[in-house]
Amino acid sequence: MQNNITSIFLLGFPNLQNFTFPFFSLLVLIFCGTISGNLLIMVLYLVSKTLQSPMYFFITQLSLCDLLLTTDIVPVLLHTVLYGGSSITLIECIIQFYFFGTxxxxxxxxLLLMSYDRYVAICNPLRYPSIMNHRFCVASVIIIWLMGYFVTSMYVISICNLYFSGPHVIDHFYCDLEPILELSCSDLSRIHTQLFILGSLFAILPFLVIVTSYVYIVSTILKIPSTTGRHKAFSTCSSHLIVISIYYGTLIMVYLCPTKGKSLKLSKILSLIYTVLTPLLNPIIYTLRNNDFKEAFHKLKLILHKSF
Known part of the structure; x- marks a missing residue:
């Protein structure tokens, strides 16, 4: 990697003025809530026998994703807010992007795998145990993590082949791909083509498959004769639908909507939603509406109460 840049300055939110401390305090609370909420889901899965099913296994992996994202983005964001900006090296910036992208x-x-799980459970319940067996679930999750690392590694390799030469200021609160590319003087046509292809394969295509699967799921649920059965089926999918709507809604607005006419402030706010708020909301959405998690949490409290 050729460059004349020794450090990069993240501007973050430079015009907070009197709102700096309240905003910083709010972010600290969100960070603590995100860490504790997602860790709680993972602990409940490990200690509770009632949560040993594919759906809850996938939720723990989602929590792991959220923990990785939060610990990668929020500490730098806190420093940026508190000191009116943050100076990091180009290598540190690329490392942050690597874990963010992964x-x-x-x-x-x-989210695609979780949609498939709900599709099989509702549309093909008799074959669910044989299809969503332990080996398939573990293998699928391992492949997903490897693909996440592989795809982001391809971006990082492409970035390392670019030439960087001032300016060294990023008007954002973390090192996203586009702000990093704006620092380069190299021809970016190849990496933009790569971005379009990989983005289509790993973001747009999964979203379309998820939408298609839920069309089949809803049509199957509507055929259930009893009102109680329909309500129970809808309730098992509603949490997942809420998470998908929040995640893909902000993702599409940030990366797929035209940049012309979209203010940088709006882009930062949308990025703040899916990098900071979504990891906090996911455990809340999945646990508050789920009786199995409530029961497991109640049992864990009883165990801890007896222990101390």
Whole structure:
């Protein structure tokens, strides 16, 4: 990698003024809530026998994704907010993007796998145990994580072949791909083509498959004769649909909507939603509406109460 840049300055949110401390305090609370919420889901899965099913296994992997994203983005964001900016090296910037890209790519594929799980459970329930067996679930998750690392590695290799020479300021609160590319003086046509192809394969295509699967799921649910059966089937899918809507909604607005006419401030706010708020909301959405998680949490409290 050829470059004349020794450090990069992340501007973050430079015009907070009197709102700096309240915003910083809010981010600290969100960070603590995200870490504790996602760790709680993983602990509950490990200690509870009632949560030993493919759906909950995939939710723990989603929590792992959210932990990776949060610990990668939020500490730098906190420093940026508190000090009015943050100076990092180009290598550190690329490393941050690497873990960010890995978590985002893996989450796209995990949401696809979770949709397939719901599709099989509702549309083909008799074959569910044989299709969603332990070997398939573990193998699928391993492949998803490897693909996340592989795809992001391809981007990183392409970035390392670019030439960087001032300016060294990124008007954002983390090192996303596009802001990094704007620092380069090299021809970016090849990497933009790569971005389009890989983005289509690992973001757009999974989203279309998810939408298609839910068309079949809804049509199957509507054929259930009893009202109770339909309500139970819808309730098992509603949490996943909410997570997909929030995640893909902000992702599409940030990366797929035309940049012309979209303010940088709006882009930062949308990025803040899916990098900071979504990892906090995911455990809340999945646990508050789920009786199995509530029961497991109640049992864990009883165990801890007896222990102390």
């Amino acid at each position: 978590s985002e790519c893996s989450e796209c594929l995990l």
